[in-house]
Amino acid sequence: MSKIVIDHLARVEGHGGITVELEGDTVGSVRFDVFEGARLLEPLVRGKRFDEVAPVLSRICSICSAAHTLTSLKATENAFAIRVSPQTELLRELMFRGESIESHALHLFLLVAPDYLNYPSAIALAADKPAPVLLGLRLKKLGNLIQEVIGGRAIHPVNAVPGGFGKAPAIEQLIELRSALMQGVSDSDAAMDVIASLPPADFCHCDTVYAALRTPSLDSYYEGDEVMAVSDGSRAIVHATDYKLLTNECAVPHSHAKHSAFREKPFMVGALARLTVNPRRVTGKLAVAKKRLKLHLPADNPMDNNKAQALELINDVERALEIIEQLLRAGVKDEPPVPVQPRAATGTAITEAPRGLLIHSYTYDAEGRITAADVITPTALNAASMEMHFRKAVEQSAERDDATLSRKLQMIARAYDPCISCSVHLLRRQ
Amino acid sequence: MSKPTVGIFGLTGCAGDQLVILNCEDRLLDLVALIDIREFLMASSENDTVSKLDVALVEGAVVSKRDAGRLESIRERAKILVALGTCAVWGGVAAMDRGSDRRKLLEEVYGEAGLSYDTQPAQALHELVKVDLNITGCPIEKDHVLAAIANLLNGDLPIYPSYPVCTECRMQENNCLLVDRGQLCCGPITAAGCKARCPDLRVPCVGCRGPVGDANAESLTAMLAEKGFDRQAVGARLRTFAPAGVAQ
Numbered sequence: 001m002s003k004i005v006i007d008h009l010a011r012v013e014g015h016g017g018i019t020v021e022l023e024g025d026t027v028g029s030v031r032f033d034v035f036e037g038a039r040l041l042e043p044l045v046r047g048k049r050f051d052e053v054a055p056v057l058s059r060i061c062s063i064c065s066a067a068h069t070l071t072s073l074k075a076t077e078n079a080f081a082i083r084v085s086p087q088t089e090l091l092r093e094l095m096f097r098g099e100s101i102e103s104h105a106l107h108l109f110l111l112v113a114p115d116y117l118n119y120p121s122a123i124a125l126a127a128d129k130p131a132p133v134l135l136g137l138r139l140k141k142l143g144n145l146i147q148e149v150i151g152g153r154a155i156h157p158v159n160a161v162p163g164g165f166g167k168a169p170a171i172e173q174l175i176e177l178r179s180a181l182m183q184g185v186s187d188s189d190a191a192m193d194v195i196a197s198l199p200p201a202d203f204c205h206c207d208t209v210y211a212a213l214r215t216p217s218l219d220s221y222y223e224g225d226e227v228m229a230v231s232d233g234s235r236a237i238v239h240a241t242d243y244k245l246l247t248n249e250c251a252v253p254h255s256h257a258k259h260s261a262f263r264e265k266p267f268m269v270g271a272l273a274r275l276t277v278n279p280r281r282v283t284g285k286l287a288v289a290k291k292r293l294k295l296h297l298p299a300d301n302p303m304d305n306n307k308a309q310a311l312e313l314i315n316d317v318e319r320a321l322e323i324i325e326q327l328l329r330a331g332v333k334d335e336p337p338v339p340v341q342p343r344a345a346t347g348t349a350i351t352e353a354p355r356g357l358l359i360h361s362y363t364y365d366a367e368g369r370i371t372a373a374d375v376i377t378p379t380a381l382n383a384a385s386m387e388m389h390f391r392k393a394v395e396q397s398a399e400r401d402d403a404t405l406s407r408k409l410q411m412i413a414r415a416y417d418p419c420i421s422c423s424v425h426l427l428r429r430q
Numbered sequence: 431m432s433k434p435t436v437g438i439f440g441l442t443g444c445a446g447d448q449l450v451i452l453n454c455e456d457r458l459l460d461l462v463a464l465i466d467i468r469e470f471l472m473a474s475s476e477n478d479t480v481s482k483l484d485v486a487l488v489e490g491a492v493v494s495k496r497d498a499g500r501l502e503s504i505r506e507r508a509k510i511l512v513a514l515g516t517c518a519v520w521g522g523v524a525a526m527d528r529g530s531d532r533r534k535l536l537e538e539v540y541g542e543a544g545l546s547y548d549t550q551p552a553q554a555l556h557e558l559v560k561v562d563l564n565i566t567g568c569p570i571e572k573d574h575v576l577a578a579i580a581n582l583l584n585g586d587l588p589i590y591p592s593y594p595v596c597t598e599c600r601m602q603e604n605n606c607l608l609v610d611r612g613q614l615c616c617g618p619i620t621a622a623g624c625k626a627r628c629p630d631l632r633v634p635c636v637g638c639r640g641p642v643g644d645a646n647a648e649s650l651t652a653m654l655a656e657k658g659f660d661r662q663a664v665g666a667r668l669r670t671f672a673p674a675g676v677a678q
Contacts (some may be wrong), residue, residue: 008471010471010472010474010475010477011471011472011473011474011475012472013445013449013472014440014445015440035496036442037441037442037493037494037496037497037524037548037549038493038494038536038539038540038544038547038549039442039493039523039524039552040524040532040535040536040539041523041524042539043535043538043539044523044524044526044527044530044535047666048666049663052636052667052670055636055638055670056523056526056670059444059446059522059523059568060444061444061445062444062445062446062449062569063445063449065444065446106452110452110473111473114475120474120475120476121470121473121474121475121476122473123459123462123467123473123474124474124476126459130459133459134459137455137456137458137459138455140452140453140455141453141455141456144453144455152627152628152631152633153627154453155446155449155450155453155569156446156568156569156638158627158628158631158633159631159633161633165631166628166631166632166633167631167632410475421443421444421445
């Protein structure tokens, strides 16, 4: 028996690895290993008051800290039956878009592009070809600027609180964001062109189940409380309160991240899943981009998640501009957060973080102190699907040398845009 | 003159402090031209994991034997070791209740399998090795890490504020959330450097930068108790980002 071991996955967030066992040409066990230390944040947050929960649980992950914060607030508000104002909804959606722009730009240009162009890092890539790296950095900065203006900080936002925001942005700040986003329109088009021009990555094909938030309006990362899973024409819907159906947990010894399956099949979450579940989003400019990227939905190649992110960059910039226009038309009120009346209750929230479905579910006592917290992250949801694609890539590879196989495995792992700090939070005793 | 060699490392945490470095979008390419980055796993797949380093920037807390081993080997390699962020400087959120029974929590969350995990109570870096410079913050401020690198390039150490968030908040002429509104704000005992970001947005300080040098937690707790806050709850809040007993 031989083994392919990737000890320490580079150019991803957190500490993880890959192990594939081979018996001749037959693939034995396949593992996505998580070495991230257990921080036990969910039990540690117990006893905290409702307004202390989001600032602790956002620390699960920096790259998705806005999504963690807003999903946490939504779960808390669901528990206490709080309806936030339409302005708050818009500002929160804008934060999601800012985070998605930052995260996708970081992922595509600093972490993924070096793979396709044979460089060890974006720094090395920039020494030869600065243009794509500078483009990625500009988009990344735009995403961060949105998060700073609306959330008060690019990482671990502070301005979003239960019931609303500490302070609404000033009109001048929104006007400044609007002009930055105008530049973002041409930058996101250019980004799509760069991604479309990368050499093809065609080495792993199989039927895949996709799961994403089903939103009442056409296009939101934040609204809605139903997940739709799509595979081969058949579809199924899971309501937020039944989220455990998505996480048929099985504890695995090699990882602190528990593995998920829906109706016994692994499923993929993230940009590609969002486009597959909500195909009506892809019209106009996005339809043109989809053609240019040669992206066919439903896709049978996990590497297409990179293309889907490029398409979402265009969509995120467009949507952020629309939201700002809407806010400027309506005028921004400096409204105080909706007051919180605690009660003993459970609240669950599902949203779309940059890497896919994110679930927070909390139980509170009558004084508004949290008694149980459950956080399920996209990378943990993706773990089983990643392993399935690792297996297919090795099985389908004509070249059997370690270097080629190892490169393919790492490219698949990175296409999932894993966030390993996040993934730790899924192993649960049944 | 050859460029100083630098390694950027993450132990257990959210990677937010490394992300702050990558978030210096306007200066990133200039910055990497001034230094020779030998190891930065989050950004590069080609890493030199053995050579000596002039500076090691280390984020995250130590929560496993694996972390402790990595920290020791980084310390051996580096002339100057910089603790990056509240987790590295104070232990951070993972250390908030490190007196509690970890085995019980592990078993509760992970089942019996949890008992076999490589895990130990969260510790700040200086509890295990000598730290030459602390840059606190959850996450760190961009300006602070850039100032640190600029100073270190010139053979100096940067100087950070030694006063509380309150001072910065007052300088911005904000109404006091604690005195005027009776909210549980950690501004009086938390290290400044964030320009009072939260109270400036009318959101109470949660203490994410850890305690200021001469923090008088007892006096703040007494004042809050007078305002009707439960002593135990106040204590728990003050210890969210920096556990009791981590002296610098």
